[in-house]
Amino acid sequence: MSGYYEKTCTAPVNIAIIKYWGKRDVSLNLPTNSSLSVTLSQDNLQSKTTIRADPSFSKTRLWLNGIEEDVSANKRMQTCIKEARRLRSLYEQQLLRDGNSDVVPLAEYNLHICSENNFPTAAGLASSASGFACLVYTLAQLYSLPNSTSELSLIARQGSGSACRSLFGGFVAWEMGVNYDGSDSIAVQIADEHHWPELVALICVVSDAKKTVGSTAGMQSTVKTSPLLKERIEQVVPKRMEEMVKAIKNKDFNMFAEITMRDSNQFHAVCLDSFPPIFYLNDISRAIIKLVNEYNAISSDYKAAYTFDAGPNAVIYTLRENVDELAGLVKRYFMGEERGQIPSSFRVDAVPILEKGSVRHIIKTTVGDGPRIIEDGLLNEEGMPKS
Amino acid sequence: MSGYYEKTCTAPVNIAIIKYWGKRDVSLNLPTNSSLSVTLSQDNLQSKTTIRADPSFSKTRLWLNGIEEDVSANKRMQTCIKEARRLRSLYEQQLLRDGNSDVVPLAEYNLHICSENNFPTAAGLASSASGFACLVYTLAQLYSLPNSTSELSLIARQGSGSACRSLFGGFVAWEMGVNYDGSDSIAVQIADEHHWPELVALICVVSDAKKTVGSTAGMQSTVKTSPLLKERIEQVVPKRMEEMVKAIKNKDFNMFAEITMRDSNQFHAVCLDSFPPIFYLNDISRAIIKLVNEYNAISSDYKAAYTFDAGPNAVIYTLRENVDELAGLVKRYFMGEERGQIPSSFRVDAVPILEKGSVRHIIKTTVGDGPRIIEDGLLNEEGMPKS
Incomplete structure (x- = not known):
């Protein structure tokens, strides 16, 4: 042994x-x-x-x-x-x-x-x-x-x-x-x-110097102080869970997108309904929401859906056919780059052009697999970190 | 005749x-x-x-x-x-x-x-x-x-x-x-x-280039799309109305301040719960909320209460004894001025110092009377505007 x-x-x-x-x-x-x-x-x-x-x-x-x-x-x-x-x-x-x-x-x-x-x-x-x-x-x-x-x-x-x-x-x-x-x-x-291989995610890492409330502390403040949380928990989420499962099974991007955006909004709404209020979205996050809304406005079907966790970074879900166009818009409006075609009928002036670096970088990624077992370990022969 | x-x-x-x-x-x-x-x-x-x-x-x-x-x-x-x-x-x-x-x-x-x-x-x-x-x-x-x-x-x-x-x-x-x-x-x-002659208001006019949703359109979007509004209307506001009347009659600033801030937060929360979400607060508004929270933290009693309507401007209610100190803080953090003592035990670094002009000007005012009849009219002899 x-x-x-x-x-x-x-x-x-x-x-x-x-x-x-x-x-x-x-x-x-x-x-x-x-x-x-x-x-x-x-x-x-x-x-x-x-x-x-x-x-x-x-x-x-x-x-x-x-x-x-x-x-x-x-x-x-x-x-x-x-x-x-x-x-x-x-x-x-x-x-x-x-x-x-x-x-x-x-x-x-x-x-x-x-x-x-x-x-x-x-x-x-x-x-x-x-x-x-x-x-x-x-x-x-x-x-x-x-x-x-x-x-x-x-x-x-x-x-x-x-x-x-x-x-x-x-x-x-x-x-x-x-x-x-x-x-x-x-x-x-x-x-x-x-x-659903067509589904892709564009992660927008947003510049924000300010320290925010950690999620455990934030959650418990909301549980203790938000009068609206109860309605979300008891009435809204159970319905949305059912609808979202349906949307995923049917690969129904319209339903997926609308529930995703509404639920992100509502999570931030109950944060704001907390006392003292908790803010995770900043002016750059707001501009990203505006951009996604305008991008969706050019078509009768939804083309993208934003979601924000306990911070200002956006994750935008979209379909593979749209991802380069959408990334081009993010680069143009928030990263100081000119590249990328503006889609026709996009209201160019409806979204503010923010200074370069407002979005620090973007990561295009896809739906992925669960945990993997691999060979290449992090410990050396003596059981100490290799690096 | x-x-x-x-x-x-x-x-x-x-x-x-x-x-x-x-x-x-x-x-x-x-x-x-x-x-x-x-x-x-x-x-x-x-x-x-x-x-x-x-x-x-x-x-x-x-x-x-x-x-x-x-x-x-x-x-x-x-x-x-x-x-x-x-x-x-x-x-x-x-x-x-x-x-x-x-x-x-x-x-x-x-x-x-x-x-x-x-x-x-x-x-x-x-x-x-x-x-x-x-x-x-x-x-x-x-x-x-x-x-x-x-x-x-x-x-x-x-x-x-x-x-x-x-x-x-x-x-x-x-x-x-x-x-x-x-x-x-x-x-x-x-x-x-x-x-309640001790009650005063400090209006902070906030810089904001962006056009926002008008209040009539905004309200009706919330009525149609926010799942949380019902709870606010049916459960939260009736209680707050009663409590606020009591707070006013008793000149209870603690109760007045807490309900005022919570209700401003909740109004903006249901705006954010609307679809598409409506934002009236910007990063400057958020910093003002932070400043008021920090100002309240220096004492066991509330010293000030922010409230925001359908725009980024803050109205801060406070008591006469605090108004100069509070105005000094607003000038220091958001108007590029150095004047004003920092109250002892105020956490100086907890509030971000924003660029000069973030708050464009402040108006100190008090509780006032209703409409007045006056002599000096705006029409000339011919019934046309004097100016």
């Missing part, structure tokens, strides 16, 4: 189209409403995690983006590790009961965990979803857990709510559930990454 | 602290919820109107801020004139029935109406409330109408909804009413202008 056990996996980012905003249980990350997201391609955005279990390790250590962090200070990460170990122990007991004599007691070994993102934190894109999904998925591989992905989503959810959705590719619902212990608050796949 | 009859009056601006947003009947200007406002001093902001009735006038003419307008193109103004004439006719019939033989048939005479504001339109302050209140009040004086001010508010309301509140000084409720014909949708005074 010498030697070590190691696995390396990657996990994707997901962007919600029905927003998660509000926890009914903070420590378990149980949401006040269901949500729905699109998993984005790992070619552009992913977290990568190597975990090694070794009986010779004197303690569990963690490196995030090259910097060692104190695991004991990271309660959410401890919860995920603890839960994965618990499942591993159960599994080991099962194997022993089944007569296996060579069961490795991995649950007892200390771990070296090394994780990094292929996108800079400076991009302003939330990395906790892909990061926790990657952690939990890698642990499950390391421990050879027999559990389903939805079962694993219960653990990832406790790390970061939206991480549960990054365990699947394609289109993913996080069902809020009703149980007090959160045992039914899980992610399920609505359609896989091959279902 | 030669000669003319003329009256000149002034009327104040009012700023809502429970917002009017949504019409249940567009042509009658019947609101979806009650609202409540503070009438501001006419020393700073007022409309002034001279109306002359003369049997020799060949038609009714109208000058607004020095420019002649086509009365027939202004349906709302026609409605107000028609309604005032109807009341005058009834009154004339009454006088005749009572045996008066010298009743002047003023209702039949054409009118010259000349109106101007003492504040530039460029200030970005809504003038329709003071303008229509002034029109209706001047007509009532010209016609010697025996009707109560609340009865007159029925007419002003049909000119511009919020105009009904400018017929009273002090603190004014516009009760939404329930009747289909709007006969109970009237303004009533909650407390007069002498009730």
Whole structure:
């Protein structure tokens, strides 16, 4: 029983189209409403995690983006590790009961965990979803857990709510559930990454110096102070979840686009209805919304749909046939570039031309797959980060 | 029966602290919820109107801020004139029935109406409330109408909804009413202008090049498309109206301030929940909110309360003892001035310093009286505008 056990996996980012905003249980990350997201391609955005279990390790250590962090200070990460170990122990007991004599007691070994993102934190894109999904998925591989992905989503959810959705590719619902212990608050796949290949996403990274309210603090302020949240939770979201599932199954971009934009708007509306009010959209975000509205106005069908998370960055969903035209407009109005044709009948003066750098960069990406197991690890022979 | 009859009056601006947003009947200007406002001093902001009735006038003419307008193109103004004439006719019939033989048939005479504001339109302050209140009040004086001010508010309301509140000084409720014909949708005074002399208002005129959605179009978009408006109308506003009346009667600035800020936030939240979303606040407005929040954080009692109408300008209510300190902060952070002490324990770096001119100017004003009858008219001997 010498030697070590190691696995390396990657996990994707997901962007919600029905927003998660509000926890009914903070420590378990149980949401006040269901949500729905699109998993984005790992070619552009992913977290990568190597975990090694070794009986010779004197303690569990963690490196995030090259910097060692104190695991004991990271309660959410401890919860995920603890839960994965618990499942591993159960599994080991099962194997022993089944007569296996060579069961490795991995649950007892200390771990070296090394994780990094292929996108800079400076991009302003939330990395906790892909990061926790990657952690939990890698642990499950390391421990050879027999559990389903939805079962694993219960653990990832406790790390970061939206991480549960990054365990699947394609289109993913996080069902809020009703149980007090959160045992039914899980992610399920609505359609896989091959279902709607025409759908693409344009991520616009927006310049913003100002610090904003973190999402956990923001959510709980909304839960405590917004008189309108109840209506959203009880009346609006359940209907939208149903309609959005239909839109995705039918590849109905008109319905998809309208619900996506309305739900982004409403999430920011309940933030503004909080006290003190929470603002994530800035004047650049507003101009992007204006541009998308004007772009949609040139056709009887929707051509694009914006959505904004807890920050000023836009993700614009569109169809492949439109993406270059749309990117050209973003470059022209917000990045100081002249390139790109203006579509005929587009009201050129209806959108303000903002200074160069208002959108710092754009990333074109597609719907992508769920976590992957890969060979190339982040730890060297000694179990320390390679870089 | 030669000669003319003329009256000149002034009327104040009012700023809502429970917002009017949504019409249940567009042509009658019947609101979806009650609202409540503070009438501001006419020393700073007022409309002034001279109306002359003369049997020799060949038609009714109208000058607004020095420019002649086509009365027939202004349906709302026609409605107000028609309604005032109807009341005058009834009154004339009454006088005749009572045996008066010298009743002047003023209702039949054409009118010259000349109106101007003492504040530039460029200030970005809504003038329709003071303008229509002034029109209706001047007509009532010209016609010697025996009707109560609340009865007159029925007419002003049909000119511009919020105009009904400018017929009273002090603190004014516009009760939404329930009747289909709007006969109970009237303004009533909650407390007069002498009730709370410590209360002052600081108007911050914000720089904003962008054109925004007009309030009538905006309201109706919200009524048609915001899923959250219903909750605001049915649940939130009725409670806030009661609490705000209490706050005013008790001169309870803490309660006044909190409801004022929460209701401004919620009005902008339902705008954002509309589709397409309506934005009236810009990054400067957001920074003003931040400044007020930080200013309130230095004390256990509220010191100030922001409110924003359908535009980026802020009105900040505060108590007289704080107004210079608060104005100093606004000048420092948004007008490029160094003057003004920073209050101790104010978190200097929590508010962004914006470029000079972000707030273009500030107006300090107080709670003021209702319409006034004055001598100095706007028409010359021939019935034409003096200037």
